[in-house]
Structure formats: structure tokens, C-alpha cells
Amino acid sequence: MKVHKLTATQKNKLIGIEYIPNCTYNPVQDGNGVWIVTSEEIEQTTDENFAWVKDLPQIDYVKPKDNAS
């Protein structure tokens, strides 16, 4: 699965922002600790203030380690 890589600064800019009605961005860290957003979030972005997400580099998704303690 392809996802898109974010810097920590970019991640902070997206938190809590609605990209479609009733749904906010949710940047998460992948299995390598890289902040990512999904292609679906980017494809549905229409707010010109966040058009920069369309230029985020695409990477392969690495599933995080399971968190059973």
C-alpha cells in the first residue's frame, strides 16, 4: 500500500483539520516511525490551504508493530 510521508511540522499542521465534512486528517507513524497520511485523505483534500499535501512524497506503507503488552 502506498502512503505519503510527512515531516513532524507538516503533521502538526494537519492534526484536527477537517479534509471532508465530519472527518479530520489523522497522521500516524508507520512501522519505521515515519509520519504518514493516506492517499485517500490526500485525494479528498479540496481546501487550497492544504493543497500542499498533494505534493507529499509517496512511500510504501510499513505496518507498525503490534502493541500487545
Add this chain to the structure above:
Amino acid sequence: MANFPTIAIGLPFVKAGGLDADAAAFISLAAITDATQIAAINNLYKDFKGQGANNSSYNFYNRLTAFWLFVGTTTANIKYNGKTPSESNTYNLAFSGTAPTINSNGCKFNGTNGFADTFVAQNIISNSANGMSVYFRENTLRNEVQIGYVNRSTFDSTEIGMAWTLNNKAYIGNKSGQQFGANTYTNVNGLIRLNRHSGSAYRLYRNGSQIELITATAVTDNNTNTIVIGGERWTAGNVVANYSDKTFCYADIMTSNSLSAAEELVYYNCIQAFQTALSRNV
């Protein structure tokens, strides 16, 4: 005085006077217009109130803090808390991450970063009597949590993870330490229900039958993090992890009420009848 019939304006195909008032409010808010869906929702409300075909004995509605029906095609349809529904209800859902796929089967999250915040703070959930349910369709084991919260310092949690490929066991907690249950599972879908019936123990039910009994004293956790559907809320950073890819057809939280074993079966029958009416039962 003449006894004139009443007509529910804007709610087609429903006999006059047939709608429960709370069901009518929910249907209006969620903009449900399909006659089958309207009937199914109305019957569920009646069942929850002990006035329906599947339940004439118990008032579950009063015990519920929040429930979500996942009927509709958009997040705007499915966000509403069915308990005392209103646009400003505290427990209306908010979605985050990849938007779920919503159709006649329910609400499917992507398993990567999609979830719904219930806004039910975990600290208001009672240490002696509570409940929490999810109904999902896929009969697939996966290392994921379907609903819940975990304190990442103490690892006390209130959550359902039914069931993990790691060991085919349920990953659960209820105001107590995360742990795997005793049993292994190959069938995991349907109504999964967490039920704390005392300060010292809780149970897990599947489709109205008890499948786990866990002896675990409830501990007080004052963190105000909220329960999420589709993953596991963490205290650390208030993030969500262990995302679910299931299709949810129902979820609920009872913050301070429990169900007896007999009530659990009746409760399941109510919800299963609802899902059957919507042709999405498992």
C-alpha cells in the same frame, strides 16, 4: 372529539402513530428515508424500551449511555448517538483518518488510520457496572482493537480486541490490565460485548453467550481520554493505535449499568433482529 389520525410528515411508508418518538428524532436527524431502514430503527427503539417483539421485559434504553446504528451512506448519516438524539449530543461521532466506507453493510474502517471518536471519556465509566458492545461482520482474526482505551503507563484498559492472530485470543480489559482471555477463537464476528458486573470481575459475550470470565479488580484511572471505535485510544499523545478494518453495524457504551446473563441474550436478540431486518446480520 373526533379521533383524527396523525401523519408523520417527511417519513414515508410508516403508518401513522407507529414511530417511537426517539426513533423519529433519530431518523429525522440521520436523514433516513428508506422504509426498511426506518422500520428496523423504529423496532430497535421499541425493543430497547421493552415495548417490542423481541423484548417486552427490560428497559435497555434507559441504561444505555450511547449507541450508534451505522445506517446510512455518509458520516453525516451515521454520526448520531441514538440515545436522546440531537445535533448537539455530546456523543455524536467524529471521524478521523481515512474516511470509512459506508454502505448497507455498515461502516468499514481501513485498518490503517481510520477511527471514530465517541467522546465518552473513559474515566466516567463505572468501576462496578458497565458495558460496551460492537457488532461487526468480518469473521477474520486480526491484531486489532475494535473499541477502547488503554493507559500506556499502567496498561489498564477498557477495550475489546476480538480476536488476535497472535494467539487467536481476545485482547481485553475493563477498567483493568490489558490481557488475553483464556480461550481461543475461530468465530469472532457478530455482537461482541464487554460486561463488568462487579468491582472484581467482568465478562465477555459473543452473540448473547458468555465466552470469557475475567477476575480483575477495577482500578481508578482519572485520565479523560475518550473511547474510540475502530482502534485503541492511548493516553500517550492521545493517539489511536491497533486500528480495526472491520465493518461495524452497531456499537454502544453503558457507562454505569450492566446486564444480567438473561438480559445479555435478550439484548443480543434485539440487535440481531435489527441487523436481520437490514439484511446485514451475521
